[in-house]
Amino acid sequence: MSTKEFQKPPAPKAASDGSMIIPDAPPPPSPAEAESLDVWGFRDTRFEINEKDRAIIRGNRYEHSGKEMPRLLPWIRETLKIDLDSRDIFQPSYPTTIPEAFLSQGFMSAIREFLSPGQLESNGEVRMRHGHGHTQEEMYAIKYGQLGRIPDLVVYPENEEQVARLVEAAKKHDVSLIPYGGGTNVTDALRCHSHEKRMIASIDMTRMNRILWIDKKNQLACIQAGAVGRHIMSELRKYGVTMGHEPDSVEFSTLGGWIATNASGMKKNRYGNIEDIVLDVTVATAAGVLQRAGCSPRESIGLDLRRLMFGSEGTLGIVTSAVVKVFPLPEIQEYGSVLFPTFEDGFAFMYDLSREAVPPASVRLVDNLQFQFGLALKSASTGLGKVKSQLERLFVTKIKGFDPFKMVACTLVFEGSRQEVALQQSDLYRIAARHRGMKAGGENGRRGYQLTYSIAYIRDFLMNYYIIAESFETSVSWTDALRLCENVKHRLHLEYSRRNLPGKPFVTARVTQLYRTGVCIYFYFGFYFKGVANPQDVYLELENIARDEILNSGGSLSHHHGVGKLRRAFLPRILSPATLTLKRELKKSLDPSDVFGAGNQDLDIR
């Protein structure tokens, strides 16, 4: 039987009834969107200690910006049992060392044939920025240590063809390519191998940032992989839709990065995780472009290479665009919060919620230490606000009898139609009451979610005061989750004190996602390192010990951060020998010359 030849899917045309939309290219980034090279986030925002020895967030971007947090430093001193001196600054010497670039002349002349000079960047700090994500070791290294090998060149392709030609050129001239999105990775996935002898080119995808089309009738959109989360959200919103994917890094991370990392969004209960949202991907691989003639709601068409791209971490190719589901903007969005006397009560509530009701878009439960931390981040109330806040506290602790050193909070985001949200709320608060939960209002819930974005800046601030901290996560069944939290906290405290490290460590957990079959647990771990040699190595050792404890306790290697290089040593423990062998065979078959040489997941095949 003869059949027709493969043809790329045709570009759709805008429909006059607005059902098919071809959005304009987004405007170039404004100066206000400039990002820091040496710390997390936008340049306009940073934590500082002001003249009154109070922590404050500079700038005016976030709800918490410009407000003093009078309780933060005292609380840190008290919790870590340290004498944090705000005049004693651990002065960063960013950028510590920027290696010379090694350029392959063959590759350079090949790519100059189809790229303009403005698409090639050789500046050292930009190159360095493209050689790391945001693990504590990486951030420590660029300021106090040595990052090692970094990309020799940063390339900004502007269309699919350029990406394909870049891959061709790299293959021909033996260059390693590492795709780069928002640079927010937290598993050393962007870090370059020190033993890499080839030229390394970082392929920065952020100029491929268009929403190519929005199909409102079928609730689909095709988006270029370099589009950044905040832009995707704001652009889609103009047309009344949302992709619904909001990881904590949504301000900076990209669609391609989400796919490569197998990301999870805060509102996954309503919209799904990235693998639920993405229907199709186009990928530039060493063998050519993975592409389909069309995409359908659901298919059974055999071995599906598209599925391999989720979690590929730059090792198989470069995602250039994806077809994603979009959803109408919710009729209403409401925040909520509930206080529980103990973490166990809150957890039991979440379990019942997962069984008996449709959970709201997002449900998160913090433990007592994190709850305290949230209070310590509050700005000073004045006047009536102060009275109200004091009265509230009195009611919770005195009347309800909640112990301030045991109580916890659950924050909620409801999205949907008025009717859906009303039903979710009534179900949820009924279940919460059964577990001694006390409604604590939308304002506290909103604050909790908004904090997600500004709190991300605190890590680099604290490092200036000899505090090193980071988060890590896992997923685990309902029945193992509480014991896992206890085990990890206990083990970290034990190992910390065994090493005679300063003061006490900060170890806290929250439940950030719920599934029918279990939860995602997110840990923060930090400590004061003044006088500690190589604190980043000490941190890493302890983090690995925590991971050991997580695996011992039935947790997974990762819920959504991924494996990268940070966690790859644990793979032989969770995957059978045949699985490891076949992963390497698969990598060899799809990329025999290791063009995509990031070497994540132990896929260094050269």
Added chain:
Amino acid sequence: MSTKEFQKPPAPKAASDGSMIIPDAPPPPSPAEAESLDVWGFRDTRFEINEKDRAIIRGNRYEHSGKEMPRLLPWIRETLKIDLDSRDIFQPSYPTTIPEAFLSQGFMSAIREFLSPGQLESNGEVRMRHGHGHTQEEMYAIKYGQLGRIPDLVVYPENEEQVARLVEAAKKHDVSLIPYGGGTNVTDALRCHSHEKRMIASIDMTRMNRILWIDKKNQLACIQAGAVGRHIMSELRKYGVTMGHEPDSVEFSTLGGWIATNASGMKKNRYGNIEDIVLDVTVATAAGVLQRAGCSPRESIGLDLRRLMFGSEGTLGIVTSAVVKVFPLPEIQEYGSVLFPTFEDGFAFMYDLSREAVPPASVRLVDNLQFQFGLALKSASTGLGKVKSQLERLFVTKIKGFDPFKMVACTLVFEGSRQEVALQQSDLYRIAARHRGMKAGGENGRRGYQLTYSIAYIRDFLMNYYIIAESFETSVSWTDALRLCENVKHRLHLEYSRRNLPGKPFVTARVTQLYRTGVCIYFYFGFYFKGVANPQDVYLELENIARDEILNSGGSLSHHHGVGKLRRAFLPRILSPATLTLKRELKKSLDPSDVFGAGNQDLDIR
């Protein structure tokens, strides 16, 4: 950093509170469960024409069993415009030809070391049965034609280790293995290549049919891959849970087959499709056993080989067990149905339903011809039933003014809590009314679903009367779906009449699944072939033309039947050349000597 070694997940122990259950092994199949070798289904059931020239379903297994269908034959004669003579039987000569078995002596002695004689079957009819599924060509071939190469041996492994050793032996002695579950495949995936020179062993998994454990607290179960759908349902039901996966073939198909085919269940709106339900798989591959130390609700652990098993169609390995989600049995189950004046009205209703409400577990919409077919399958009403049925018809056609040659029916299954179902019903009937839908009661809905099982027997019955028929499916966006249905019907009628084939063909469509982004369309196509040479080839040619039209109209190659060998010629049209290349490279890397030599999806690598 050193880490621990991989260990198989430990076998769970039963918990005294009933939260962890280790079910007993299922009883051996009873004689009443005997299946036919030459036609679909259980031996106790078949369509026949009785002495009154009326069609009847023999046996008493199904709701429709034992009842005369007085309108069926007249309706077929009228619709196909043929003089079907019930005395003129196209006598099957099953089994037409059973080739001699070719046995590899090395393989035979190797496997006799760990298998008992009762695990090896060389009977010709059994071997032939394992060399096909249920496409029309296959069923025609075993009765009127020539199937060609069939397995030389059928092997019934009883545990994971035996499967692994079988794979080892096949690798060593150059034998091709084809995994076999329920034998219900409809894409020629089980059919053996005529050019296969090696011994072919069919690995019948149905003795690996245990539910290994049920974890009620985390709503999980671990089930061996050879467990048959009807047994999974009845066993799980004993413990108050369900997997919720009910493909049309659920009486016979197996868990392993569902994974290999990327199956879809009738109630996927509530429980998901197979890829949503299965959390983990254990697979015997040519490189060893793919397995993990545990499984978690959701993970980001890099390239995930588990995902490759969905749709692998026997080409990469043998799934031996899977961890699946289970759900509490629904508090209530209710059927429903709605009549619409036209297919377009019903379709518009489904679209709005997908947008505005939580759809019930199952929603199916048949076109007018299929609606008529449903009426023709009704048994004769008598007494009050007859009066009621006549009154109803009068009301629909006279009072409501529905045209009997345009009206269509939508059948519904609601499952969930009383409250959920009540909400779904009120939303649904409100939306239906907006599209001129008329509630037609639970009885008609129930009948529609029950028919799914008994109607499967009609194909082999009709073949005895020179009628060849089969189903095929696709998935397609909402906006392309109606036109696709029209195009396929029109094209088939046109090509049929161009070929001067007898009477008129039967072409009908139903919408069997809805997604936010589109639907699954299921076609039936049949015709009368008396006097037509090689009707199975004519059928195949027309089916391929229909597939061409489906692809032209924006449909997918398959929604849930898969690719197998039947549709593989279309792959180069829907996948880019690089995708095809990489699929073959991937197969070569995971199974270099083609132990899993079924050759589906054009993955014949020898």
